[in-house]
Amino acid sequence: MSLETFGWTEFFEEQRAADEAALVPMRIAAVHRSRMNAVGLSGSVRLELPLHVKTMDFAVGDWVLVDADTRMLRRRLERKTLLQRRTEGARFQQLIAANVDTLFIVTSCNADFNAARLERYLALANEAGTDPVIVLTKADKADSPQDYLQAAQGLQRDLPVVSLNGLTAEARLLLAPWCGAGQTVALVGSSGVGKSTLLNTLAEKASDEEQLTGGIREDDAKGRHTTTSRSLHGLATGGWVIDTPGMRTLHVSDVAGGIGVLFEEITELAPQCRFRDCTHAHEPGCAVRAAVEAGKLDPERLERWRKLADENRDNTPVMTGPRGNRVVVDRNKRR
Structure with a gap:
């Protein structure tokens, strides 16, 4: 094996200083409250x-430099991509996964x-610079899986969407284009959607090494949390996958650019509005x-854009104060 099989690229190599040649690059595989595990050669x-x-x-998914003799962590390298979210009431963003090439939204x-x-x-994926795949x-249990496929494809321009049965070997073939040697994918989604099964x-884990899986309630398709922490796993194809606990709620914050990519049809029309700061609500x-009135834009898309943009604005802290002594203030606390 080589470092490249773990996802090491020239981007990380260029960050190593001349006096760090003896330090060993390793990748964070699990983060706990008081300890961390890493994998490497x-x-x-x-x-x-x-x-x-x-x-x-x-x-x-972070890359770190480690003293080979003592296993002491020396420093973390700059990330190529970072998935993070702001939880309700939290001051700082919660880190989800780093250096992810593709985000499987399950x-x-x-x-x-x-x-x-x-x-x-x-x-979230767009803002992080990670390629999303739905x-x-x-799909084998749905009466009309094609309806779900078409609905997902309409969420974002040129969005890859794959429908599958996560228990079959065919699932590996369908997702293989994103799981090649050295590639890193992350799994996100609600509990009970089949992330651990996937x-x-x-x-291709042995039965005694498999992630625990759980059933769902039939009335609302809600599942239980079977994955309790984030972890890095090797794939049979030579890539890597980061499993994450199910998220029932996801508050958006600091993702204005990601929302712009998501609603690209609105973003492209906005410069044609009479007012530069048009809210697309009531302005002439x-x-x-x-x-929308011409039937060229789905009114439900516009309404979802408005709700997401408003939430992102309200949840994104702003800088305030005199120059040289600026501080971050939550917008909601300024009201």
Whole structure:
């Protein structure tokens, strides 16, 4: 094996200083409250952490430089991509995964399918610079899986959507284009949609090594949390997958650019509006509302854009104060 099989690229190599040649690059595989595990050419190790280092500042998928003799973590390298979210009431963003090439947004062909929630994940992926793919599980149990496929494809321009049965070997073939050697994917979605099942299939785990899986309630397709922490796993195809706990709610924050990509048809029309700061709600000369009235733009898409944009604005902290002494203030607390 080589470092490249773990996802190491020239981007990370260029960050190593001349006096760090003896340090060993490793990748964070699991983050716990007081400890971290990493993988590298020497296998899996538990890292020794310097005083005052907080594990919350690291994400699964991070590249770090480690002292080979003591296993002491020396420093974290700059990330190529970072998935993070702001939880309600939290001051800082929660790190989800780092250096992810492709985000598999997993949902199932049942009552779990929710366009507005999927758009939140898409905005997150777009902002992070990670390529999103919608993965529709349990297609074999749906009466009309094609309906779910078409609904998902309409969420974002040129969005890859794959429907599959996560228990079959065919699932590996369908997702193989994103799971090649050195590639890293992450799985996100609600509990009960089949993320752990999909991970077991992609990684071809032995029965005694499989991630736990759980059933769902038939009335609302809600599942239980079977994955309790984020972790990095090797794939049979030579890539890597980061499994994440199910997220029932996902608050958007700091993703204005990601929302712009998600609703590209609105973003492209906005410069044609009469007013530069048009909200596309009531202003005269609004090109976006004109497109809705002409039947060229789905009014439900515009309404979901408005809700997501408003939530992102309200949840994104702003800088305030005199120059040289600016501080971050939550918008909601300024009201």
